[in-house]
Amino acid sequence: MPIYIRYLFLAFIIISFCACNFNTQNKISFADNPVIAHRGAWKKNNLPENSIASLNQAITLNCTGSEFDVRMTSDNVLIVTHDAKYNGLEVDQSTYSELSKLKLPNGETLPTLKDYILAGLKNNDSTGLVCEIKPSKTEGRNIIIAEEVINQIKELKAEPYILSYLSFSYDILKRIKELDPNAKTQYLDGSKSPERLKEDGISGLDYALFRYKRKPEWITEAKENGLILNAWVADKVEDIDWLLAHDFDYITTDKPELVFQQIEKSPIKNGYELVWSDEFNYKGKPDSTKWTFELGLKRNQEKQYYSDSLKNARVENGFLVLETHKEKIKNKAFVSKDAKNWRKKWEYADYTAPSLSTKGKAAWTYGRIDIRAKLPRGVGLWPAFWMIGENYSEVGWPECGEIDIMEHVGFDPDSIFGTIHTKAYNHMRGTQKGKSIYIDKPYDTFHVFSLEWTPEKMDFILDDVVYNHIENEHKTTHEWPFDQDFHLKINIAVGGMLGGRKGIDDSVFPQKMLIDYVRVFQKKNKE
Numbered sequence: 001m002p003i004y005i006r007y008l009f010l011a012f013i014i015i016s017f018c019a020c021n022f023n024t025q026n027k028i029s030f031a032d033n034p035v036i037a038h039r040g041a042w043k044k045n046n047l048p049e050n051s052i053a054s055l056n057q058a059i060t061l062n063c064t065g066s067e068f069d070v071r072m073t074s075d076n077v078l079i080v081t082h083d084a085k086y087n088g089l090e091v092d093q094s095t096y097s098e099l100s101k102l103k104l105p106n107g108e109t110l111p112t113l114k115d116y117i118l119a120g121l122k123n124n125d126s127t128g129l130v131c132e133i134k135p136s137k138t139e140g141r142n143i144i145i146a147e148e149v150i151n152q153i154k155e156l157k158a159e160p161y162i163l164s165y166l167s168f169s170y171d172i173l174k175r176i177k178e179l180d181p182n183a184k185t186q187y188l189d190g191s192k193s194p195e196r197l198k199e200d201g202i203s204g205l206d207y208a209l210f211r212y213k214r215k216p217e218w219i220t221e222a223k224e225n226g227l228i229l230n231a232w233v234a235d236k237v238e239d240i241d242w243l244l245a246h247d248f249d250y251i252t253t254d255k256p257e258l259v260f261q262q263i264e265k266s267p268i269k270n271g272y273e274l275v276w277s278d279e280f281n282y283k284g285k286p287d288s289t290k291w292t293f294e295l296g297l298k299r300n301q302e303k304q305y306y307s308d309s310l311k312n313a314r315v316e317n318g319f320l321v322l323e324t325h326k327e328k329i330k331n332k333a334f335v336s337k338d339a340k341n342w343r344k345k346w347e348y349a350d351y352t353a354p355s356l357s358t359k360g361k362a363a364w365t366y367g368r369i370d371i372r373a374k375l376p377r378g379v380g381l382w383p384a385f386w387m388i389g390e391n392y393s394e395v396g397w398p399e400c401g402e403i404d405i406m407e408h409v410g411f412d413p414d415s416i417f418g419t420i421h422t423k424a425y426n427h428m429r430g431t432q433k434g435k436s437i438y439i440d441k442p443y444d445t446f447h448v449f450s451l452e453w454t455p456e457k458m459d460f461i462l463d464d465v466v467y468n469h470i471e472n473e474h475k476t477t478h479e480w481p482f483d484q485d486f487h488l489k490i491n492i493a494v495g496g497m498l499g500g501r502k503g504i505d506d507s508v509f510p511q512k513m514l515i516d517y518v519r520v521f522q523k524k525n526k527e
Helices: 004-025 051-062 098-101 114-123 141-155 168-179 194-199 208-215 217-224 239-245 256-265
Strands: 036-038 063-071 078-081 128-131 163-167 185-187 204-208 227-233 252-253 272-278 302-306 313-316 319-335 342-354 355-357 367-374 381-389 404-409 415-421 432-440 447-453 456-461 465-473 486-492 511-523
Touching: 004 486, 036 051, 036 256, 051 063, 051 114, 051 256, 063 114, 063 141, 063 163, 078 114, 078 141, 114 141, 128 141, 128 272, 141 168, 168 185, 168 342, 194 204, 194 217, 204 208, 204 217, 208 217, 208 227, 208 239, 217 465, 239 252, 239 256, 239 511, 252 256, 272 367, 302 319, 302 486, 319 486, 367 381, 367 404, 404 447, 404 456, 415 456, 415 465, 432 465, 486 511
Parallel strands: 036 063, 036 252, 063 128, 128 163, 163 185, 185 204, 204 227, 227 252, 302 342
Antiparallel strands: 063 078, 272 511, 313 319, 319 342, 319 511, 355 486, 367 447, 367 511, 381 404, 381 486, 404 415, 415 432, 447 456, 456 465
16 A cells, blocks of 8 residues: 555544544533533632532532633633722733732632633533623623624534523623524523513523522513522522422532532432422512411410410511410300300410411312421420321311321420321320321421321421331231312410320420411322
8 A cells, every 4th residue: 555545544544533522622521410610610628619629529529501601801802800999900801921920829820711611621421611701880881891702612613512501691692692593691680570581582581599589580580581590699508408308400509519419318319299289488468378377275274275376376587487476365266066056255375376277278089298496495385297188177186187297286396296096096095196206306496397198198308318118018907098189277276185295384485486488299100
């Protein structure tokens, strides 16, 4: 074979290899999780924010996205940095040469956008790049920055790696869509409704978390309009759990490791979806579309009068506050021996307390119920989260079934218990199926009390620990009346057959129970 043919053949192999390698480099399939590392995964390992090291760590963690911030220097170099000042120098009034002399804390050179994108293309097949374009105060410069960002992304053939573009500037996002109609854009400012974003061709919302809590209807509206839902910055367990429960597409966080940890614990992981909740992000009386009040003297030889007063039940500071008081009350009640013969009766009590129910508002067959709460303190108090079968009025108790998700008595301050009552198993016969578990600081710390209920079993859970497991014996409804709708009750009793066994300590009043949320999940394909 002539030598020139050998060289041509060798050149062909090299070109083919390079082309193949280039194409492989530019293929990505975004990870299947909602985690967006905010300025990279920097916090746990104390890496510089917006550094290539923090980007590489986000890739190592397999985050779906790694967010970074882009600004433009005075000599029109695009760099990756968050603040308008870098080490005391105004970015848009300084050259890149001036800025780059000042290293990042780990010794890295201040990355240009090109450096950062090239690093993101290397050894990365699952972590998208989330590009936030910082607005400039200089008139007309925002459009220039947007155009330069898109030009560089295209030059590097990095479009497949860009998960989304973000900005507080609406003009920047609109220009991005003009330059690249396929680009995903998310608005950061939080001032526009999902409907408005949809009208203007913006792909989604990436708002501060508190804005969604103030306007929870925007979550539903965004989903109905097919918009991307993202929130920043979620670093607390309760906030991460809230976003997971509400099925956000993305969660932007400084603690991606924590989000991954909470994903493993979330009901969503096991195929559940949120079907009903009250997050108590409003003020005043409990939401009347979700809750009703029990009123009067009710059951179990309890000493309280159930009241609907704001003093006893209200929503404030993001919590449902249920409060008991020692106060004498005299109230008219209507009682009857049968449905036709009603008469007035005076009811007297030395205590008032709240009892809320979803009766007539919502009821469920199977699912998972989570209630995050801090319990009231004091001998004689008997707080409970429990459920009653919807057929109570037809068959009565215990035939209807009762599920005590959580009961606590003040004379036993470091335990709670979960129980079922049925015709075969109930406390009147001493056959109820219940177990208790130690609880640490129930009056000072919030805990999550849960029930997981399927056709085959019930698990009673405290802070993700199952402490009572009850299986369906598949006998009759006397043992398992739980294949029907049950509604939820939340109350604080005073005294009574159980709560009052060791008397009532009047010195503890008033007492509050704080509830952060109540969430009901069901399987997407209902059991």
